[in-house]
Amino acid sequence: xxxxxxxxxxxxxxxxxxxxxxxxxxxxxxxxxxxxxxxxxxxxxxxxxxxxxxxxxxxxxxxxxxxxxxxxxxxxxxxxxxxxxxxxxxxxxxxxxxxxxxxxxxxxxxxxxxxxxxxxxxxxxxxxxxxxxxxxxxxxxxxxxx
Amino acid sequence: xxxxxxxxxxxxxxxxxxxxxxxxxxxxxxxxxxxxxxxxxxxxxxxxxxxxxxxxxxxxxxxxxxxxxxxxxxxxxxxxxxxxxxxxxxxxxxxxxxxxxxxxxxxxxxxxxxxxxxxxxxxxxxxxxxxxxxxxxx
Numbered sequence: 001x002x003x004x005x006x007x008x009x010x011x012x013x014x015x016x017x018x019x020x021x022x023x024x025x026x027x028x029x030x031x032x033x034x035x036x037x038x039x040x041x042x043x044x045x046x047x048x049x050x051x052x053x054x055x056x057x058x059x060x061x062x063x064x065x066x067x068x069x070x071x072x073x074x075x076x077x078x079x080x081x082x083x084x085x086x087x088x089x090x091x092x093x094x095x096x097x098x099x100x101x102x103x104x105x106x107x108x109x110x111x112x113x114x115x116x117x118x119x120x121x122x123x124x125x126x127x128x129x130x131x132x133x134x135x136x137x138x139x140x141x142x143x144x145x146x
Numbered sequence: 147x148x149x150x151x152x153x154x155x156x157x158x159x160x161x162x163x164x165x166x167x168x169x170x171x172x173x174x175x176x177x178x179x180x181x182x183x184x185x186x187x188x189x190x191x192x193x194x195x196x197x198x199x200x201x202x203x204x205x206x207x208x209x210x211x212x213x214x215x216x217x218x219x220x221x222x223x224x225x226x227x228x229x230x231x232x233x234x235x236x237x238x239x240x241x242x243x244x245x246x247x248x249x250x251x252x253x254x255x256x257x258x259x260x261x262x263x264x265x266x267x268x269x270x271x272x273x274x275x276x277x278x279x280x281x282x283x284x
Contacts, residue, residue, distance in 0.1 A: 091226055
């Protein structure tokens, strides 16, 4: 069972650069053909500093660390039993190529269903840019099959 | 992209939908690299079989990225205030995902025109894979 004492647990912040080539690759991989996501001049014409990160790219920024699941394994979660239950994004300002984003997460809830057969871990993330501006928030709900 | 007129939108309206091409192994490999989700269950059939699956299957966040395109095809991305999904079922190789959305609420709050949407990603058999919701400011 997931220890409820983990509620309130705050991750170490990590900082990641938003790379232009990576954004182009991401756009290609998701079938995005709008040129603002791959062509710098089209992005600037649309009012962006550089290529914008598509709406779900923030999730990938969290994976850009040496051990993206280290926080989960420290809580005793086995990755083979893990499912992605829900994902939510709240947007405050664009994230663009060249930005440096600092992510930090907090465990806001742990609960179970079906007599503990399924446990739910809810984490809230803040994403701040190089100016300290809160640009996005994420909520990730993971399901552990016991 | 033409400007949307808030007053012309009606609760119940469907926004333009699209259907992806069939998901294949290349789709999953490219998304693994591009998204940074290197979980082998999505790209290595040997690993997937050892984990008790018949084959590899799509990353949940690939479906969420597809469904997000229904929003960015419709409005400038800066108009999206909030976007969330619940992952309902596994998306398999060969699935063609139809991404659609419909307006479920309109309101004027704090001088902003807020539009709420319900979103759905379903395969060619109508099996719903993701159910989503979004808030757009016009």
